[in-house]
Structure formats: C-alpha cells, structure tokens
Amino acid sequence: MASRGELLYPEDDRVFLEPYLPVLNRQSTDSGIPFVTLTFATSLDSALSLAPGVQTALSGPQSKAMTHYLRCRHDAIMVGVGTAVADNPSLNCRIQGVGGYGGEGLNGQPRPVVVDPQGRWQLTSETKILNLARQGRGKAPWIVTAKTPSAENAKLLEEVGGCYIVLGSQAQMSEGKTSIAWLDILRTIKETGIESIMIEGGGVIINSLLSVENADLINSVIVTIAPTWLGQGGVVVSPPRSEGSSLPVARLQRTKWQQLGDDVVLCGTLKA
Numbered sequence: 001m002a003s004r005g006e007l008l009y010p011e012d013d014r015v016f017l018e019p020y021l022p023v024l025n026r027q028s029t030d031s032g033i034p035f036v037t038l039t040f041a042t043s044l045d046s047a048l049s050l051a052p053g054v055q056t057a058l059s060g061p062q063s064k065a066m067t068h069y070l071r072c073r074h075d076a077i078m079v080g081v082g083t084a085v086a087d088n089p090s091l092n093c094r095i096q097g098v099g100g101y102g103g104e105g106l107n108g109q110p111r112p113v114v115v116d117p118q119g120r121w122q123l124t125s126e127t128k129i130l131n132l133a134r135q136g137r138g139k140a141p142w143i144v145t146a147k148t149p150s151a152e153n154a155k156l157l158e159e160v161g162g163c164y165i166v167l168g169s170q171a172q173m174s175e176g177k178t179s180i181a182w183l184d185i186l187r188t189i190k191e192t193g194i195e196s197i198m199i200e201g202g203g204v205i206i207n208s209l210l211s212v213e214n215a216d217l218i219n220s221v222i223v224t225i226a227p228t229w230l231g232q233g234g235v236v237v238s239p240p241r242s243e244g245s246s247l248p249v250a251r252l253q254r255t256k257w258q259q260l261g262d263d264v265v266l267c268g269t270l271k272a
C-alpha cells in the first residue's frame with residue numbers, strides 16, 4: 001500500500017519500458033554524453049500546457065506513476081527555466097521504496113537540472129525543490145547558466161548543496177536570447193558523472209531537441225498522450241523543419257504503445 005503521496009507503478013508495466021531505458025547499473029560509456037530520454041505529456045493537439053507559464057495536468061494517475069518510475073531510472077532530470085518558473089516543480093521521484101520516499105538515503109532520486117542561461121529563476125523560501133532537498137526528499141538542484149548568478153540565488157542554492165554550472169563561454173546571443181549548444185550542455189553534464197538524464201520539457205527545450213540538428217543526441221522518447229484537446233494558444237510540441245535536410249523533421253523508430261488508464265504511452269528511439 002502506498003503512503004505519503006507515494007505512487008505505484010506495477011512490475012508488469014515496467015517490463016514494457018525496459019528497451020527504452022538506460023541499462024541498470026551500467027558502467028560509464030565513452031560516448032561523451034549521457035543516455036538521453038525525452039519524455040513529456042501531451043494533449044491530442046500536441047499541447048504541453050494551456051498557455052506559456054500555466055501548469056496543466058495531463059497525465060492520469062497511472063501514467064504519472066510511470067513518469068515517476070522513469071525518474072528513478074535516470075541519474076538526472078532536466079527542465080527549462082520556463083517550466084521551473086511556471087510549475088515550481090518538485091522533480092523528485094515519489095515511487096514507493098525510492099530514497100526519500102521509504103527507501104534509504106537518496107538512493108534512486110534523480111538530480112534536478114534546470115537550464116536558465118540568463119538567471120531568470122528567482123529562488124525563494126517557496127521554491128519546492130529547495131525545500132525537498134532540505135527535507136531529504138530529493139536531491140539539490142544544479143542550474144546551468146551563462147551568467148554569474150545573483151548572490152541571493154547562489155546562497156539559497158549552496159545552503160541545500162546545489163550549485164551553478166556556468167557555461168558563459170559556450171553561450172551564444174541571438175535576437176536577445178541566450179542559447180547554449182545541446183552538445184555542450186550534455187557533455188558538461190556527463191563530465192560531472194551523470195550517465196543518464198531524462199528531459200521533461202517544456203516547449204522550447206523539446207522543440208529544439210527534436211530539431212533534426214539535435215535529434216541524434218536523444219536515445220529514447222516516451223510520450224504520454226492524454227485523451228483530450230487543450231485548444232488554441234497552448235505551448236505545443238512542433239519542432240522546426242530543417243529545409244536543407246532529406247529528412248526535414250525527426251521520426252521515431254522501434255515504436256511501441258502501452259495503455260495506462262485512459263492515457264496512451266508511446267515509446268520510440270531516435271539515435272541511429
């Protein structure tokens with residue numbers, strides 16, 4: 001029986017996901033980047049949320065439990081600053097038996113990583129990730145940035161054992177936006193000892209990773225499809241086309257479907 005908000009994801013369902021997950025206890029590989037799983041929940045009109053900055057529950061209880069199982073199968077979990085600001089997420093794993101939720105220490109908890117190149121995320125006493133780290137219910141976050149962090153943010157982060165990863169020299173400015181090449185981000189993450197990472201969103205992150213230029217960095221894609229439409233104005237998954245390429249958008253291989261409650265979970269691979 002699950003307690004304290006713990007989620008249950010049955011053993012039988014776990015078997016289905018196995019071909020799409022990093023190998024358990026695998027040794028470090030020399031690929032230069034971690035195993036990358038892109039995973040998110042979408043509506044039938046490809047929306048992640050009703051509007052930018054609005055958190056929207058799409059997953060039902062079973063697929064939510066599946067997402068939490070994925071969290072315990074990766075060393076790290078990444079979101080963009082848009083998601084961090086909109087959702088104030090926990091980004092921990094609330095599966096029964098995982099460290100912080102009935103298990104020992106923080107064993108099984110992923111490291112939250114937030115991509116925030118311009119220091120938009122203001123940490124406060126209300127920031128859930130910090131409070132969970134303080135309570136031993138999740139790991140302290142790392143923030144990938146291009147800017148020297150504010151003294152207030154740095155203090156709050158360091159107090160719970162988190163840190164900034166400053167990639168200023170790799171950052172590029174275009175039309176007022178700062179971006180860092182995904183290869184640089186993922187290489188740096190791997191150098192810290194992270195062997196696998198699940199990337200949850202939001203829209204900007206997913207669309208840029210699914211562009212033909214970056215899709216090769218992704219091993220698996222696991223999408224929860226909720227049987228609903230969110231209507232116009234939402235944050236949608238619709239990657240840019242690469243006009244010069246023979247394949248203008250990414251396409252999944254080795255696809256499989258699983259029904260979880262009313263939701264459908266689609267798994268596939270991208271890396272050749």
Ligand SMILES: NC(=O)C1=CN([C@@H]2O[C@H](COP(=O)(O)OP(=O)(O)OC[C@H]3O[C@@H](n4cnc5c(N)ncnc54)[C@H](O)[C@@H]3O)[C@@H](O)[C@H]2O)C=CC1
Nearest residue numbers: 040041049053054080081082083179180201202203204205
């Ligand atoms: N349904 C689902 O599974 C999920 C839904 N969401 C929703 O998505 C929405 C947030 O999405 P977005 O606004 O698109 O924000 P986002 O979470 O994708 O963050 C975008 C920001 O991340 C930074 N960033 C992304 N790629 C970068 C790169 N290569 N280099 C440097 N910085 C980079 C930039 O500052 C960019 O503005 C929210 O409404 C949230 O609730 C978020 C995650 C999952």
Ligand SMILES: Nc1nc(O)c(N)c(N[C@@H]2O[C@H](COP(=O)(O)O)[C@@H](O)[C@H]2O)n1
Nearest residue numbers: 041056057058059067087089090091200
């Ligand atoms: N799998 C999934 N289903 C949904 O319906 C969602 N809205 C999301 N959002 C992602 O989960 C994060 C919230 O996680 P916590 O429960 O706070 O740990 C949110 O920030 C999105 O990354 N995911």
